[in-house]
Amino acid sequence: MFRELATDRLRLRRLERADAARLFAYRSLPEVTRFQTWEPRDEAEVARFIEGLEGIEPGEPGRWFQLGITLADGGELAGDCGLHVPEGRDHEMEVGITLAPAFQGRGYATEALGALLTYAFGPLGKHRVYGSVDPANLPSIRLMERAGMRREAHFRNSLWFKGAWADDVIYAMLDEEWGPRGPSEV
Numbered sequence: 001m002f003r004e005l006a007t008d009r010l011r012l013r014r015l016e017r018a019d020a021a022r023l024f025a026y027r028s029l030p031e032v033t034r035f036q037t038w039e040p041r042d043e044a045e046v047a048r049f050i051e052g053l054e055g056i057e058p059g060e061p062g063r064w065f066q067l068g069i070t071l072a073d074g075g076e077l078a079g080d081c082g083l084h085v086p087e088g089r090d091h092e093m094e095v096g097i098t099l100a101p102a103f104q105g106r107g108y109a110t111e112a113l114g115a116l117l118t119y120a121f122g123p124l125g126k127h128r129v130y131g132s133v134d135p136a137n138l139p140s141i142r143l144m145e146r147a148g149m150r151r152e153a154h155f156r157n158s159l160w161f162k163g164a165w166a167d168d169v170i171y172a173m174l175d176e177e178w179g180p181r182g183p184s185e186v
């Protein structure tokens, strides 16, 4: 059973019903939703989303599993991160990170992504971790490059996104490229 992931400064834990208001507050900001498909309309939608995660374990194929990010010493939700094992491709995991604007620019996303890579290649035994990003999403591209992920592909106008075709850039890392470093599962 998943409990949480810990880094020097962060906890990655299951989302709770009480997180709904906070999650909605930053997940509904235009600067946060710009490159995201999920645009929750209200807190109730976020609450339903969180309830839908109950009883699900990260790594269950075919669906996204979302974890909350808080600072190690507690406080409000700083962000969230998603893990997705594609159906029929059990050896892979897709990841994505979102931080509330007040928590950006301090290396927290880099630390959280490091925790996800360690978790994916360690306890989950994944062979490949990847992220899909719009080439205009420069903070996200810098994040994946800082984490040591390689730019593997640039698909032109491959996604229908918010009423227009959009490019999709893929960053990835293999288990053999990930050293035994970073955070531990507690």
Ligand SMILES: CC(C)(COP(=O)(O)OP(=O)(O)OC[C@H]1O[C@@H](n2cnc3c(N)ncnc32)[C@H](O)[C@@H]1OP(=O)(O)O)[C@@H](O)C(=O)NCCC(=O)NCCS
Binding pocket: 031, 032, 033, 035, 036, 096, 097, 098, 099, 100, 103, 104, 105, 106, 107, 108, 109, 110, 111, 132, 133, 134, 137, 139, 140, 142, 143
């Ligand atoms: C993607 C996202 C999580 C990146 O957040 P971020 O704050 O830029 O990334 P980090 O938390 O790792 O912080 C790194 C930045 O802080 C700086 N920084 C300050 N202290 C730092 C530290 N101790 N360690 C590392 N970086 C630090 C870095 O220089 C870097 O800034 P730069 O990119 O301008 O060079 C954020 O932009 C976001 O939530 N975007 C909206 C959601 C989204 O589009 N997600 C991606 C979907 S694919």
